[in-house]
Amino acid sequence: VTIIDAPGHRDFIKNMITGTSQADCAVLIVAAGTGEFEAGISKNGQTREHALLAFTLGVKQLIVGVNKMDSTEPPYSEPRFEEIKKEVSSYIKKIGYNPAAVAFVPISGWHGDNMLEASTKMPWFKGWMVERKEGKAEGKCLIEALDAILPPARPTDKALRLPLQDVYKIGGIGTVPVGRVETGILKPGTIVVFAPANITTEVKS
Secondary structure (H helix, E strand, O other): OOOOOOOOOHHHHHHHHHHHOOOOEEEEEEEOOOOHHHHHHOOOOHHHHHHHHHHHOOOOEEEEEEEOHHHOOOOOOHHHHHHHHHHHHHHHHHHOOOHHHOEEEEOEOOOOEOOOOOOOOOOOOOOEEEEEOOEEEEEOOHHHHHHOOOOOOOOOOOOOEOOEEEEEEEOOOEEEEEEOOOEOOOOOOOEEEEOOOOEEEEOOO
């Protein structure tokens, strides 16, 4: 799985779009704190905008991490998690996601709860479960939800196509084009052609 840390702030939406356009799955982080969740899910909130952009950009697999569970009232509140899960499920269903295929995981990034292993502070959480046509998957923590992502089939038997996202100039190395291989195979020694200029070059690494 390729991890892309996309910014959540509204001023950096263009950066979020750049990152999300290369993703196979989105992890939507929702803050559980009083007032924080409500701000994100409001009409112009970032939770709504990011979920909608992810779906629009073709990211069909979604995980929802309900973060800051340590800051709910009381801390690690099951009713608060269920309230958020219900509200987010309702919204993502409207934009095209199937909530039954989305893992909802209550977490605390600060304390590490339910990140890599099951937390003892949320005994009420029996785990997440997703149902999709490829079968069911279940687990207790966020890393297991990431492991349950279905890698999309890559058409490696077709001609190489790599849409360019950006070009970096790195000192001591030179000009480095960046993008995602959509079809075909890219490996050192391959001769590639950049369209529309028809510039030919060799893959170094």
